[in-house]
Amino acid sequence: MMNKRERLEAAISGQRPDILPVAFWRHFPGDDQAPEDLAAATVAWQKRWDFDFVKVTPASNFQSRDLGLRDLWKGNEEGTRECVHRPIQATDDWRRLPILDAHAGALGDQLRCLARIVESLPGTPVIQTVFSPLAQAKHLAGDRHLVDMRQSPVDFRKGLESLTESTVAFVRAIRDTGAAGIFYAVQHPTARLVSQDEFREAGREYDLRVLDAARNLWLNVLHLHGEDIYFDLTNDYPVRVWNWHDRETPPSLQQGISKINGAACGGLSRDTVMHRGTPELVRAEVADAIAQTGGRRLIVGTGCVTMITTPEANIRAAAGAARGFAC
Secondary structure (H helix, E strand, O other): OOOHHHHHHHHHHOOOOOOOOEOOOEOOOOHHHOHHHHHHHHHHHHHHHOOOOEEEOOOOOHHHHHHOOEEEOOOOOOOOOEEEEOOOOOHHHHHHOOOOOOOOHHHHHHHHHHHHHHHHOOOOOEEEEEEOHHHHHHHHHOOHHHHHHHHOHHHHHHHHHHHHHHHHHHHHHHHHHOOOEEEEEEOOOEOOOOOHHHHHHHHHHHHHHHHHHOOOOOOOEEEEOOOOEOHHHOOOOOOOEEEEOOOOOOOOHHHHHOOOOOEEEEEEOOOOOOOOOOHHHHHHHHHHHHHHHOOOOEEEEEOOOEOOOOOHHHHHHHHHHHHOOOO
């Protein structure tokens, strides 16, 4: 039997792992408000399912809390929280964003949480969620971030610079925790939000700076959020695994793997199948993912976070179907 790193390395390189690697992750609303609670919930989740890597999933706005953002959980089935105060209220506010100390405040809490999880799960690769600077801009300003991007580009880019420097410092600090990599969440490479040129200028340019800070980590995963994505603008990012909503938007798993130098994590619809389907539907979708890829360069998972009310029977079915495939 391979260990988890060996299994993932084999999948990423297109070699034959002993069994298909599998990973699911979720939010822990309520438990994501204190580092020791999130660490305990994450470790318990992994001990329950023994996935091939652990993605640490704090509240989605954790990188913006020290900038004044406030949020509440109101029962969303994803486990995500709703913003009740955004600190960017005027164009000039972008210029006033400070560069954060990665070891203080909410960022420091998350580093302590991450270090505790790594220590508690020896032999399991652990990766930390990091949102792109442009995604953080959306968190801080809501819909007005796109207005400011287009109408006040100088002020907006000043804000992006500060967010990028804070994120780079946070990623460098992650390297010291023993984490295997980052889960880099990009929310804007989609025709539903920006043009390709806008993404190149306000997204890709800054993404590459953040990912450069993570270059010494071995399990960096890129998450492309949303539909109608600009996959070809991110397929050369310096990561090893790509994760996108492959059941909801092109490219398919088969098409996506042909465009990247690494593995895809996906194959399962998190809502219609994993959340609201049956174990039989789950197993059928895993079988289809294997048929698309031949069981190579595939990590079985969903295109985004698992819903917090997903039936355990469906998680068990997905993991069993993956692990039962004779590579």
